[in-house]
Amino acid sequence: DVKVTQSSRYLVKRTGEKVFLECVQDMDHENMFWYRQDPGLGLRLIYFSYDVKMKEKGDIPEGYSVSREKKERFSLILESASTNQTSMYLCASSLWPGVGGELFFGEGSRLTVL
Amino acid sequence: ELKVEQNPLFLSMQEGKNYTIYCNYSTTSDRLYWYRQDPGKSLESLFVLLSNGAVKQEGRLMASLDTKARLSTLHITAAVHDLSATYFCAVADDKLIFGTGTRLQVFP
Numbered sequence: 001d002v003k004v005t006q007s008s009r010y011l012v013k014r015t016g017e018k019v020f021l022e023c024v025q026d027m028d029h030e031n032m033f034w035y036r037q038d039p040g041l042g043l044r045l046i047y048f049s050y051d052v053k054m055k056e057k058g059d060i061p062e063g064y065s066v067s068r069e070k071k072e073r074f075s076l077i078l079e080s081a082s083t084n085q086t087s088m089y090l091c092a093s094s095l096w097p098g099v100g101g102e103l104f105f106g107e108g109s110r111l112t113v114l
Numbered sequence: 115e116l117k118v119e120q121n122p123l124f125l126s127m128q129e130g131k132n133y134t135i136y137c138n139y140s141t142t143s144d145r146l147y148w149y150r151q152d153p154g155k156s157l158e159s160l161f162v163l164l165s166n167g168a169v170k171q172e173g174r175l176m177a178s179l180d181t182k183a184r185l186s187t188l189h190i191t192a193a194v195h196d197l198s199a200t201y202f203c204a205v206a207d208d209k210l211i212f213g214t215g216t217r218l219q220v221f222p
Contacts, residue, residue, distance in 0.1 A: 043157075105156040
């Protein structure tokens with residue numbers, strides 16, 4: 001089974017703090033993704049990566065950055081957290097070439113910014 | 115721009131009944147996925163539909179794809195409480211576009 005592991009299930013941070021969300025997958029997938037999920041807005045793509053050191057902006061990249069130093073690990077960084085970044089963050093990976101492939105999701109990280 | 119619409123958004127149904135969730139999308143695609151999400155949990159892949167006329171079944175759930183009509187359906191047969199969850203369809207374009215989800219609640 002594909003396993004996508006997100007390091008923190010629940011986080012509470014203060015406005016202005018730097019936040020790191022870590023994601024590791026164990027199936028040697030090329031593609032990794034970060035989404036956020038908000039009630040009424042569905043899933044929105046923040047960033048994705050085709051390969052190590054590669055990153056591409058999704059639909060809502062503002063206020064976020066990412067890092068992919070190793071194939072299995074994709075980190076989402078909030079440089080200065082704000083209250084409107086309170087959300088559920090979902091990491092996913094995919095083997096399919098390109099970004100239209102079946103996604104395997106981690107358990108999610110629920111972030112609250114006070 | 116690809117748009118994906120699901121309906122209904124909310125479905126409350128009695129155990130033992132049948133119902134269908136619809137997923138319409140606006141531009142051509144040959145790949146469609148169905149996911150399930152339990153409250154507070156992440157998304158779990160249910161079905162991958164890769165061609166026109168594709169039909170997949172798992173237990174009480176059956177998914178189908180009509181690429182000409184740009185429509186997929188998720189049919190629930192003889193619903194049970196364990197099927198209560200939110201169901202998402204996702205359509206492949208240059209990226210996966212998710213529908214807004216259908217929250218299904220099955221009561222006795």
